Amino acid sequence: MISIFTIADVFYLSTNSINMSIKLATVKKIAEQKGISGKIEISDRKGKRFKITKNDKIIHFGLWPFLGHGTFIDHRDKTIKKAWRARHSKIKKNGKPAYKDPSSPEYYSWHLLW
Secondary structure (H helix, E strand, O other): OOOOOOOHHHHHHHHHHHHHHHHHHHHHHHHHHHHOOOOOEEOOOOOOOEEEEEEOOOEEEEEEEOOOOOOOOHHHOOOHHHHHHHHHHEEOOOOEHHHOOOOHHHHHHHHHHO
């Protein structure tokens, strides 16, 4: 079966790839500034935006495609960031806030995307 793409489809796909490459570079820079080590790449898992590999463990993080405004690295809106952090600060892992646990995806979303 042959798929036929419209010019709009090709434009969207190429723009999306360029945009993801720019966002990946942004996330890597933030990780470096915050002292977060590991290999950061675009995720190959459906529904996830990025992945980080540390000590042979892969952690996928960031919702993709996102609905609405995206993450702080997309919109730079401090009001939305504050609301997101207030909601996500309540997520627990082993009785502790998940955003403080480097083995959780929430940690990387919190520190690299928000």
